[in-house]
Amino acid sequence: MKQNDITSNYKYVHQPVQKKDAMALVTGQAVYVNDIASKESLIVKVLRSPHAHALIQKIQTESAKKIPGIACVLTYEDVPQKRFTMAGQTYPEPSPYDRLILDSRVRFVGDAVAIVAGSNEKAVDKALAKIKVKYKVLEPLLDFRNAKDHTILVHPEDNWRSLSQVGADNKRNLCASDSDGMGDVDEVLANCKYVVEETYHTLANQQAMMETFRTYTYLDAYGRLNVVSSTQVPFHVRRILANALDISKSKIRVSKPRIGGGFGAKQTVVAEVYPAIVTWITGKPAKMLYSRYESQICSSPRHEMEIKVRVGADEDGVIKGVDMYTLSNTGAFGEHGPTTVGLSGHKAISLYGKLEAYRFDYDVVYTNVMSAGAYRGYGATQGIFALESAVNELADKMHMDPVKLREQNMVREGQIMPSYYGERTNSCALDRCLTRAKEMMNWDEKFPRKKMENGKVRGVGIAMAMQGSGISNVDVGSVTIKLNDEGFYSLSLGAADMGTGCDTILAQIAAEELECPLENIAVKGVDTDVSPYDSGSYASSTTYITGQAVIKACVKLKNQMMEFGADKLGLSVEQVSIDGKCVYNEDNPEEYITISDISYAAECGCNTAMQVTASHSSPVSPPPYMVGMAEVEVDCETGQVELLDYVAVVDCGTTINPNLTRVQTEGGLVQGIGMALYENIQYTEAGQMMNNSFMQYKLPTRQDIGKIRVEFEESYEATGPYGAKSIGEIVINTPSPAIADAVYRATGLRFRELPITAEKIAMGLLEKA
Amino acid sequence: MLIKMWLNGEPIRDHMDADMLLLDFVRRHGALSVKRGCETANCGLCTVLLEGKPVLSCSILAAKAEGKHVVTLEGVQKEAEEFGTFLANQGAEQCGFCNPGFIMNILAMEKELKDPTEEEINEYLAGNLCRCSGFVGQLRSIQAYLKHKQEVRAHEAE
Incomplete structure (x- = not known):
């Protein structure tokens, strides 16, 4: 059914109306957590571990407590010893119960050691400096490739619990493990004329929403704990806090004011526990505002993943088999570990509609780095970078245009997707998205590269993507x-x-x-x-x-x-x-x-x-689809990549509010561009994260993005409101593989690890020469 | 120490610690539009006007504003609403957290640059980060706003 026939009669749906809160936001009204928190709130801060792995042998807080203005100093001896998860998920959570508010074992640089609350920031800072901790420093487990069955255990404790059947085993450093498949992929690939077998690596990128994590808590007239938080998951916050504090759910009320961005970060209860326990113990209002430094080093970024892909096609260019193995690094705690990993396979493999066999295996491992969490795309981003890159490599191996290879193989409306829980795609305009993107990019003329007179080289690259619409x-x-x-x-x-x-x-x-x-x-x-x-x-x-x-x-x-x-x-x-x-x-x-x-x-x-x-609730999760195409210009002297043009054509069903849908797309693309080109995560040998501020963690600015052009090819999803599917996450998925291939087409250098920095390109070109 | 300054046209006398940052000072005096997005002068959220010039209030001592005029979004509500309508018409205000600093810098740019090109706009505002919008909708709104202002000026000149 053509969308335009249906939507033309709508009065409010499909209209680009202003957001209801717009004028409050643009005039700077006091509508966020820290604007409405009581001025009497205690300032809450957390002492953080300098070690990646250590046991607290002794912790002295007496002199800290004596500082005027200090209301409390809490250590692991003062908090409940029942484990919980900070992951905002439906109960029973797939994420393991592996957290305490404060633990005697610290598991990454930045892990919480003590909580200090006081009437003013200076007193709190002074008190933090006065706390004396004697650590027994342990060898950290930093290499996620060797984490499974390693002798160092991140969670050796006996009260670690997994509530769901996700293949978790703390005595093997496993947060989750599973396998899934259809047919005999080894045989199918053995019979393919062309096979690409490569490994791809994505990093633990930060959501970097402009408003850091923050929560304000107080007791009301009924003695209940009121939690005002910058969160995406108020109901999950209620349950998680009750678990963490070991109190009845009935004692907690959670509300959320305006939120300064989330992108998944605030689907984890990162900051809430600290002011909550302070208020619960002292009876006083309290607030915790994460610094940007804390938001970088001890929060809930994307899961680092290493993905091995085998993909094969026959001599006619039919992609017949995909074999993926994802190794996901959940870090010190398992938030969203068992669930993000699934998307790396299911939402990549299902883009291809002619597979005779596929296999998708994964392990999610604990290590002594900051815990990962939910970030827009939620594993699909990582998987799509891997598979779409591999398909681009396959096209190259076959001397075939990567657009043509996709035209032949992409999933089409009406098909059953065996790797997507057997769902049928009843609304799919992926084919129209590809056709339109190709026109917009003028692909046939630009592919694969063009040498410019100034010595620079231009190249173009493509990727497809999908996501779900709800769970x-x-x-x-x-x-x-x-x-x-x-x-x-x-x-x-x-x-x-x-x-x-x-x-x-x-x-x-x-x-x-x-x-x-x-x-x-x-x-x-x-x-x-x-x-x-x-x-x-x-x-x-x-x-x-x-x-x-x-x-x-x-x-x-x-x-x-x-x-x-x-x-x-x-x-x-x-x-x-x-x-x-x-x-x-x-x-x-x-x-x-x-x-x-x-x-x-x-x-x-x-x-x-x-x-x-x-x-x-829905028995299905209809995927939105999209195609992204990048045109880059590479300076072969310096390795500098200029993103000249990014074209995205999206099928999210009906766009309920075309303005907001467009801005979601543009915003997601730019986050994806950051992931592809700039946003680096580096650790020292001791496990300290170096990209701990916006100085070292380079978000794209408005000067870094070139032209971005977005169009929609709407389908009609009968199970969605007015034919709508989702838009929020899918939009981050195409830039990494599309830009990586554009860089390859321009330079001949294949990057299978992100970000593709100018330095890496320059070094690669030097080596090649 | 005692400090005297004008905040959004109102004279203020206050005792404060000498190391207090301008950002914390103006928030203490009710200018809650001013936000902190980083601690390293990278994000532009805390932009205010000091004697008419945009500064990052996270990186400047309040004492530096002694005897001077500081303007935050609270002091330019009419202008904020005027430009803000263009931003909202694109849906590019999104979460809103970066809006106040961003708008303060746009108002400064408007005074400083005459008919700026796209490149000049992007250069002037490069220090104003936004993680929601991808900047593209912001640019559309700025261009529409500047065009509108130009038309208003042309109309007035007639």
């Missing part, structure tokens, strides 16, 4: 919609808008359903005491999952208003209809009651609440 059979989105005075509605959400605009997108869907002006929808989220349950904003789920909950709730409320209106009109519900303004007699539209009158009538002598809650 099938797991994610739950819920909304409550209520009719108020004069007929305006309040829409209560459990989904967390972290700047993406989901509050507005969900309001657009409600306005469309209820046929009312967008201003008539007042949005509120999230407060775990009053909002309906929502898993949270992650896994590209909000528009697709919570959007459907909005539709369900609006339909229910409309039915309720029709019943109520019919009763008032002395008619049966079958005789009436509803539009945005009134409930009316279908046979005689002059006979009606306005929604406004219904709202007032429902407030007087009425036994029906004009309020409904609806939930939605």
Whole structure:
């Protein structure tokens, strides 16, 4: 079905409306955690381990506690000894329970050793300096390639627990392990004329959202712990904090104000535990603001992965087999370790529709570096870099245009995807995306390279990508919609808008359903005491999952208003209809009651609440698809890469808000460009992370990105709201493989490890010469 | 130490530690739009105007503003709203956390550069990081805003 026919009649859906909170944000209103935290809050800071692996033998806090203004100094002796996970996931979490708020064993440089809270920052800093720790320094396990079954154990403790069957075993440094497949991949590859076998390596990139991790806590009049946090997962925060503090879930209320970006980082409870335990112990309000330094060295970045790929095609260019082995480095703790890794295979292999066999094996290992977590793309980014690079290498080996190879092999609408849980792709415009991207890039003319008069060389590269839309059979989105005075509605959400605009997108869907002006929808989220349950904003789920909950709730409320209106009109519900303004007699539209009158009538002598809650979960997770193409210009003297042009064509189903969809895409592409070219993670031999500020961790600036052009080729996903799929994550997946191939086409240098810095290119060209 | 300055046109007298940063000082006095995004003068979130010139308030002592005028987004609400509408029309304000510093620098750029090219805009604002928007929507909004201002000026000149 062509999308344009359907969407042309929409009033609010498919419209580029302003975000509801836009004017507050652009005028700098005080809407973030640190703007609304009480001025009386204790300042909370954490003493961090200088060692990658050590046991705390003795820790002296007496002189720290004596400093005026210090409210408490906590060590591992003061906190509950029940392990939990900081991963914001649906219970029972796949991530192992391997954390304590403070532990006597420290597992990476930056691990928490003690918590200090005081009335002012200077006192806290002084107290931190006064704490004396005697460590027994242990040999760290830093090489993730040798971590499995190593004699050094990151988690030797007996109270380590895995709640789910993910192949975890702490006595083998395994956070997860599994294998999956179809057919005999060895035989299929043995019969392929062309086979590429290579290994690819991606690093633990930082989300680097502009607002670092931060949380404010206080006790309310009922003695409950109130947590105001910059989080994507308020409901998970409630459960995780209760586990960490070993208190009843009923004691905790979590709310989130405006969030200064998340990108997955805030799907892990990174900062919350520290002020929470301070407030719980002292009874005083407290806040923890992560420094950028802490956000770089002790947070929840992307999982470093090394991916071995074998991919083979027959002489006609049919890709018949893919074999992938992913080794994922979860670092010191297992947050999101067992789940991110799966996407590295499932969301890469499934791009190819003619496979006779595939195999996907993985191990996720513990090491003594900072724990990894969730970052936009969630493993798919790493897997797609590996497989799309390998397919580009395959094309090269076959002397075939990589676009043509994909045209022949890409997944197409209607196909079953065996490597994607056997789901059928019912909405897939990947073919149209490729055609359009090729036109936009003028690929046929530019491929593979062009030598410029100034000695520089241009090259072009391509990659395809997919993601999911929510986690099938797991994610739950819920909304409550209520009719108020004069007929305006309040829409209560459990989904967390972290700047993406989901509050507005969900309001657009409600306005469309209820046929009312967008201003008539007042949005509120999230407060775990009053909002309906929502898993949270992650896994590209909000528009697709919570959007459907909005539709369900609006339909229910409309039915309720029709019943109520019919009763008032002395008619049966079958005789009436509803539009945005009134409930009316279908046979005689002059006979009606306005929604406004219904709202007032429902407030007087009425036994029906004009309020409904609806939930939605999906048995499928329809993939969005996209194609990215890069044109680079390489200075062969210096290795400098200039990204001249990046073309992206995306199929995310219906774009509910085309502006926000476009900005998601542009933003994701630039993060992907950073990952491809600039954002480096380097450790010293002792396990200290060196890229610990924006001086050393180079985010792309507006001067680094060249031209970026985004278009949409919409399909219609019948299980999504108004045909929508997801957009948030997929957009980060194409730059690394597309840019790597463009650099190869320009220079002949193949980079299988990110980032592709100018230095590496210059050194590579020197070696080649 | 005692410090006297003007914050958004209001005179302020306050006792503070000599090592207090301008960022913390203006936040203490209610200018909560001013944000800290890094500690290394890389992100531009804390940009304020000191005597009309954009400075990074995370890297300047409050004492440096003694006797001077400091302007934050709170002091230029009308201008913020005017440019901000263009930004919001692109959906490029996104999480909003970098907006105040970014907008302060745009207002400074507007005074300093006449009809800047795309390259000049990108150079002037290179120190203003944004992790959400990918900068492209920001550029569209700046260009639309500058064009609008030009049209307004042309209209007024008639």
